[in-house]
Every structure is written in structure tokens, then in C-alpha cells.
Amino acid sequence: MSKIKCQCGHENPYGTELCEKCGRPLSEKAKKSDIVDMRYEGSSRRSQTYKSSIVDKIWNFFSSVKIGVSIIAAVLIASAIGTIFPQKFYVPATTPEGYLEYYERLYGTVGKLYYELGFYDMYNSWWFKVLVGMLATSIIIASIDRVIPLYKSLKKQRTRRHPSFMKRQRIFGEGDVRNTKESLAKAEEKLKAMRYNVKTENGAILAEKNRFSRWGPYVNHVGLIIFISGVLLRGIPGFYVDEAMWLREGETRNIVGAPGYVLENKKFTLENYTKEEAEEVFGEALDKNGMIAKSYTTDVTLYKQDEGALPGSESLKKVKDYAINVNKPLKFDGYNVFQMDYKLDELKNMTFHLVNKSSEESLGEFTVNLSDPAKVYDLGNGSTVNMLGFYPDYDGIKDGEPYSKSPVPNNPAFIFQMNTPDKPEGEKSFVAIRQTLEVEENDYAIKFAAAETRNISGLTIRKDKTLYILLLGGLVFMIGVIQGMYWQHRRVWIQEDTEGHLLIAAHTNKNWFSLRKELDTLRETADLPAYIDRQDPELDKPEQEGDEEIWT
Amino acid sequence: MAKNKKTVRLISRTALLLILAAIMIYAITSKDKVKVLAEGDTAPDFELIDLEGNKHQLSDYKGQGVFLNFWGTWCPPCKKEMPHMEDLYKEFEAKGVHILTVNVGEPKVKIELFRDDMNLSFPMLWDKNKTVMDLYNIKPLPTTFLINPEGKITKVIKQGMTEQQIYEYLESIQPK
Numbered sequence: 001m002s003k004i005k006c007q008c009g010h011e012n013p014y015g016t017e018l019c020e021k022c023g024r025p026l027s028e029k030a031k032k033s034d035i036v037d038m039r040y041e042g043s044s045r046r047s048q049t050y051k052s053s054i055v056d057k058i059w060n061f062f063s064s065v066k067i068g069v070s071i072i073a074a075v076l077i078a079s080a081i082g083t084i085f086p087q088k089f090y091v092p093a094t095t096p097e098g099y100l101e102y103y104e105r106l107y108g109t110v111g112k113l114y115y116e117l118g119f120y121d122m123y124n125s126w127w128f129k130v131l132v133g134m135l136a137t138s139i140i141i142a143s144i145d146r147v148i149p150l151y152k153s154l155k156k157q158r159t160r161r162h163p164s165f166m167k168r169q170r171i172f173g174e175g176d177v178r179n180t181k182e183s184l185a186k187a188e189e190k191l192k193a194m195r196y197n198v199k200t201e202n203g204a205i206l207a208e209k210n211r212f213s214r215w216g217p218y219v220n221h222v223g224l225i226i227f228i229s230g231v232l233l234r235g236i237p238g239f240y241v242d243e244a245m246w247l248r249e250g251e252t253r254n255i256v257g258a259p260g261y262v263l264e265n266k267k268f269t270l271e272n273y274t275k276e277e278a279e280e281v282f283g284e285a286l287d288k289n290g291m292i293a294k295s296y297t298t299d300v301t302l303y304k305q306d307e308g309a310l311p312g313s314e315s316l317k318k319v320k321d322y323a324i325n326v327n328k329p330l331k332f333d334g335y336n337v338f339q340m341d342y343k344l345d346e347l348k349n350m351t352f353h354l355v356n357k358s359s360e361e362s363l364g365e366f367t368v369n370l371s372d373p374a375k376v377y378d379l380g381n382g383s384t385v386n387m388l389g390f391y392p393d394y395d396g397i398k399d400g401e402p403y404s405k406s407p408v409p410n411n412p413a414f415i416f417q418m419n420t421p422d423k424p425e426g427e428k429s430f431v432a433i434r435q436t437l438e439v440e441e442n443d444y445a446i447k448f449a450a451a452e453t454r455n456i457s458g459l460t461i462r463k464d465k466t467l468y469i470l471l472l473g474g475l476v477f478m479i480g481v482i483q484g485m486y487w488q489h490r491r492v493w494i495q496e497d498t499e500g501h502l503l504i505a506a507h508t509n510k511n512w513f514s515l516r517k518e519l520d521t522l523r524e525t526a527d528l529p530a531y532i533d534r535q536d537p538e539l540d541k542p543e544q545e546g547d548e549e550i551w552t
Numbered sequence: 553m554a555k556n557k558k559t560v561r562l563i564s565r566t567a568l569l570l571i572l573a574a575i576m577i578y579a580i581t582s583k584d585k586v587k588v589l590a591e592g593d594t595a596p597d598f599e600l601i602d603l604e605g606n607k608h609q610l611s612d613y614k615g616q617g618v619f620l621n622f623w624g625t626w627c628p629p630c631k632k633e634m635p636h637m638e639d640l641y642k643e644f645e646a647k648g649v650h651i652l653t654v655n656v657g658e659p660k661v662k663i664e665l666f667r668d669d670m671n672l673s674f675p676m677l678w679d680k681n682k683t684v685m686d687l688y689n690i691k692p693l694p695t696t697f698l699i700n701p702e703g704k705i706t707k708v709i710k711q712g713m714t715e716q717q718i719y720e721y722l723e724s725i726q727p728k
Binding site for chain 1: 575576600661662682685
């Protein structure tokens with residue numbers, strides 16, 4: 001593929017439409033056209049020209065705007081489909097059968113199809129990720145393919161253009177003036193006053209302003225890429241945490257998702273509005289609805305493991321006490337721990353009496369802490385109670401033994417051995433809620449006296465290091481939009497041709513009306529030939545003075 | 553000159569496309585935000601006390617095999633495999649394979665009652681704050697990690713085991 005040598009002597013890359021330097025039309029298409037296509041300055045988009053290897057073919061595929069728009073459309077449609085029914089995350093099921101059953105039950109055949117096509121987990125599906133990846137690839141390649149040639153040709157442009165370039169511009173005028181030199185000098189001065197960058201080259205002027213506006217779309221694309229990379233980073237461990245955990249009052253637990261930190265729940269408080277304080281405004285509402293929550297608070301203590309300590313070691317250092325309230329998360333090391341949920345009244349302590357069955361006399365009482373029971377309870381008068389078995393979530397007898405279906409004290413049961421001065425060898429008793437079993441008739445029994453409950457806090461742990469990357473991406477995106485929208489790249493060429501006529505041409509990437517207004521202002525100062533906007537001839541103002549018969 | 557430019561173009565385009573493809577493949581394959589331990593990974597070190605208050609540090613067992621079993625007293629398959637582990641414990645201790653069990657945060661007395669009831673003699677580590685449970689990302693119980701003398705995880709078993717299976721697993725991480 002050879003270079004195209006223009007008559008002006010400049011060597012252009014293969015595929016160039018307009019000479020980078022003088023603007024002469026080079027391709028057959030450009031030569032035949034009345035108004036040249038000024039997109040990308042008529043430069044050679046690489047993708048359009050090299051088609052040799054497979055790499056070039058892939059490159060060309062992604063460089064295409066048509067393909068880019070199709071990918072955007074595909075992403076949009078897929079995203080929209082994902083919102084028709086609830087996504088997997090919001091479905092109360094865990095197994096594939098569970099999901100299928102859920103969608104079929106609620107949405108019928110369509111729901112079944114939705115599940116089977118994988119739309120129920122749209123945004124995590126491999127093909128959705130591929131689509132987004134292709135979109136990013138398309139943005140990057142299409143931008144590279146356009147911004148480089150555009151930059152090069154704008155950099156290389158010469159002040160004096162060939163008349164054939166001038167004549168093919170949308171705004172063009174030609175004619176004789178009284179004093180060419182004076183007109184050019186005045187035009188130069190006025191254009192400078194209008195804040196154009198003016199370059200001159202013996203009898204030719206190139207005035208240009210706001211070239212940076214041409215980079216707007218590419219800055220915008222950079223912003224998009226930063227944004228997509230931020231989203232991508234969320235998948236890498238350490239950048240993004242979104243976890244949940246239950247923490248009982250009195251419990252100390254490793255914070256899920258935040259290794260090295262331990263949290264203790266001191267107290268959970270649910271406060272309701274009282275009648276007195278609400279009477280004035282909301283009294284009626286309270287009467288109607290009963291209780292209305294005022295605040296949810298978890299008092300916690302945060303501990304950090306010592307530097308270099310291994311996970312699981314007891315060497316914890318207290319960091320701080322804090323009251324987590326809705327919208328007032330506990331903050332540490334980039335993490336936020338939010339108050340999210342609660343459960344009230346789980347059993348915490350149970351108090352029992354040791355009773356002599358016949359006399360119904362109590363030998364004393366003892367309290368079992370269900371999250372940390374003791375092995376022996378000494379009642380202080382020569383009687384002790386030994387814990388032989390503890391079943392926090394008793395669910396009947398299995399294989400001849402009491403069975404606990406979970407470690408949560410929902411339905412505690414115990415096997416106690418009662419040692420009393422009368423029966424020093426001890427008596428055994430199985431004690432559950434509203435149930436007592438004895439192997440043989442006992443003289444003593446354990447009677448339930450009281451229970452204490454505790455609350456459980458549902459906490460959410462969040463960390464998002466990508467937030468600032470997303471923000472930066474958004475900011476760059478907006479800068480690009482503003483740069484491209486609020487400024488226009490305008491150029492005005494004025495030159496004297498070989499026969500002594502004065503040629504004027506102008507180009508802008510948008511807002512031609514303003515460009516024409518600027519030209520009109522320019523013509524008030526400098527004596528310049530009348531011009532015409534060849535795409536909007538009817539808009540030409542009749543008061544333009546000058547030689548107009550050339551158009552007829 | 554032209555040839556040179558063409559090569560540069562080919563290389564730069566190929567490089568960019570490969571980078572983008574690599575990122576895409578990474579995004580698709582990395583499903584879990586939390587790193588899930590898999591076979592071949594180095595077993596993360598930890599330190600826990602057993603019921604007697606003795607400290608156990610995983611890295612102290614380097615050069616020997618570790619059969620690391622996470623369990624809870626309420627889980628029937630955990631209970632079922634415990635006697636098998638007890639039967640093989642002494643034999644493999646002499647061969648340089650250690651059985652370590654980690655209880656996931658139950659009350660100490662509950663674990664002690666369980667141990668005494670079942671007559672178990674191997675070390676029962678107590679993960680009071682569930683730190684090691686989170687570290688190893690334990691979901692179902694029992695979960696057993698086989699850790700070879702080099703400290704690498706050779707297998708993750710997320711179900712109960714028979715005595716025969718336990719025997720084979722213990723043998724597989726025996727130091728040569």
C-alpha cells in the first residue's frame with residue numbers, strides 16, 4: 001500500500017481523501033463532490049485501509065461505528081430484559097429446582113423460559129459480561145482509529161489551501177476587492193479581535209478557534225473506559241465488599257468481609273415513638289398504627305487484631321465504642337457497618353430452681369447462660385447441679401439421644417445431674433421447655449423460674465474502593481461532553497489566488513449559524529467577497545454586498 | 553520503512569486486543585468477590601487454642617500433613633465421622649499426619665460435653681469469634697481440608713466421610 005503523493009508535494013497515507021497539507025481532493029469521490037466530506041478532515045482511517053491479517057480484520061470490526069451502535073443496542077436490550085422479572089439475587093431460593101419452581105409458579109411458562117435462558121441472573125452471565133467487554137473494546141478501538149489521524153491532519157494543515165479545497169467547502173465566496181492587501185490585513189486584525197488563532201502565509205490567512213472542542217468525544221470515551229474499569233475492579237478481592245451478618249447481644253464475632261477486625265454487640269435498642277412526644281402532630285397516626293419505630297441502635301465495640309497476629313489469635317486491641325444507628329454507620333479502614341435488620345427476644349439466660357419434690361422446698365436457684373453455660377452450678381448449701389447435656393435447639397430424640405438441629409437456642413433442653421446432701425451420688429433429669437423426663441423416680445426436680453432474652457442485630461458491611469474511580473470516570477465523561485458541546489471548532493480561510501481573486505471559505509463542526517454571523521461581522525470591517533452557505537442557500541441574507549453573479 | 557511500520561502496527565494491535573481479551577476473561581471467570589480456597593492454594597495460617605488452652609498454629613505443622621476438619625455439634629455427619637477420625641488419630645500422628653478439628657464458635661461446655669461423650673482425644677480447636685471459619689470460607693459442615701507437608705491444600709471435602717475415605721485422605725498427605 002503506497003502513499004499518495006499530492007501535487008503540493010506532501011505524502012499522504014493510503015486512503016486519504018483530502019491532502020493533509022493543502023486540502024486538494026485526492027480520492028475520486030472527493031474530486032467529484034461539490035462539498036467535501038470534512039469528517040476527520042478527510043484523513044485516512046486506518047481501519048478502512050488495511051485489511052490484510054486476521055488482527056486487522058478484528059480491529060476493523062471493532063472500529064466500525066455501526067458495530068459499536070449495535071453492541072450498545074444489544075447491551076441496552078439485555079439490561080432491559082433483566083428487569084422484567086426479579087433477578088436471582090432477590091429470589092428466596094437456593095437450589096436450581098427452587099429457582100425454576102419460583103419463576104414457574106409466579107410467571108408461568110414465560111417465567112420458566114426466563115429461567116432456562118439464564119435471564120434470571122442476567123448481569124452475572126458470561127455473555128452479558130462479553131457484551132460489555134465488546135462495548136469497551138469498540139469504544140477504545142474506534143477512538144484510537146479516529147483521534148490519531150484527526151490529530152495528525154489538524155497538526156499538518158497548511159495555511160494556504162488549494163483552491164479546489166476552498167471551492168468544495170460549504171461556506172465559500174470568491175470575488176475581487178478594491179485593495180486585496182488592505183482587506184487581508186484588516187481581516188487578520190478583526191479575526192484576532194474575535195479571538196481566532198491567525199496564521200498567515202504570503203497572501204493567505206488561516207484563522208482557527210476552539211480546536212480542543214474536537215477532542216470532546218474522545219475525552220468522553222476515556223471517561224467511559226475509566227468508569228467501566230471501576231466496575232470491573234469490583235470483581236477483584238479487596239476493592240468491593242458487600243456482606244451481611246447477624247450479631248447477638250453479648251456476642252463477639254469476626255466481621256465478615258473485613259479480616260482482622262472483630263465486633264462485639266453490647267446492646268441493641270429499638271425505640272418507638274411515645275404517645276406523649278408524638279401527640280401534637282402524629283398522635284392520630286400512632287393511634288391508627290400502634291407502634292412506630294423511632295430508632296434502631298446497636299452499641300458495639302470494635303476490636304482489631306494486633307499487627308502481624310495470626311487469624312484466630314486472642315490478641316485483640318480495642319479500637320472504639322460506637323452506637324450504630326440507621327444511616328450512621330460504624331466507619332473504619334474504608335469499611336462501613338450499617339444497621340440493617342434486627343430480631344427481638346431470643347433466649348439468653350434461663351433460671352432454674354432445684355426443688356425437693358415432696359416438700360416443694362427450693363434448695364436454691366441457678367442461671368444458665370445459653371451462649372456460655374457452665375459445667376457445674378454450685379448452689380452454696382452443699383448442693384450442686386452438673387450439666388451433662390445441652391441441646392440448644394432440641395428437636396426430639398434421634399438414635400436414642402436428644403438431638404439439637406442447630407446451635408441457636410430456640411428450644412433449649414438440658415440433662416442435669418442434681419447432687420444434694422440427701423443424694424450425694426446424684427439424680428439425673430432431662431429438662432426441656434414444658435417437659436421433664438426422669439430415668440427413675442427422683443426426689444428432686446429442676447423447675448424453670450425465669451428467662452431473659454436478648455436481641456440480635458442484622459448488620460451490613462460495605463466497602464467500595466472503586467467509588468472514586470467511578471466518580472472520576474463520570475467527571476471525565478462530563479468534561480468531554482461539555483468540551484464537545486459548548487464550543488465549536490471554527491476555521492476561516494482567506495486567500496488571494498493566482499489570478500488575484502480573493503477566496504474565502506469557512507468550516508465548523510457544528511453551529512453554522514454562529515459561524516455565518518461571525519463572517520458577517522468580519523465583512524463589516526474588512527472588504528471581503530460575498531459568501532454563500534451551499535447547504536442553506538435560502539438563508540443567505542440579501543443585504544450581503546458584493547459580486548453575486550458568480551452563483552447564478 | 554513501510555514494512556517496519558506494518559510490523560509495529562500488527563504488534564501494537566495484537567497487544568491491545570490480547571490485553572482486552574485477557575481482562576474480559578478475568579471478569580468472566582472471577583465470580584466470587586471473596587477468594588475461595590481451592591486445591592493447590594497455600595493454606596492460610598491461623599492460631600487457635602484448644603479446649604485445654606494450648607495454642608495451635610497451623611504453620612507449626614509444616615513438613616507434616618494436616619487433616620483440618622471444621623465441625624459443629626449439631627451436625628449429624630460431623631458426629632458420624634468423629635469416631636473414625638479417633639480410630640485413626642494415633643496411628644497417623646506417629647506417621648506425621650495431624651488431625652486438627654475446628655469447632656465453629658459453639659459454647660465451650662457444649663464442645664467439652666460432646667468430646668467426653670464421644671471419648672475423643674485429638675485436639676479440638678475453638679474458633680470462638682468464627683475468624684478461621686470466615687478465613688476458610690466455610691459454608692457446609694463438615695468441611696475438611698487436606699494440607700500436605702508443603703502447606704498446600706490438596707483437597708477440599710465438603711461432606712461426611714467413611715472410615716475408608718478418611719484413611720486414604722490421611723495417607724495422601726503423609727510426609728514421604
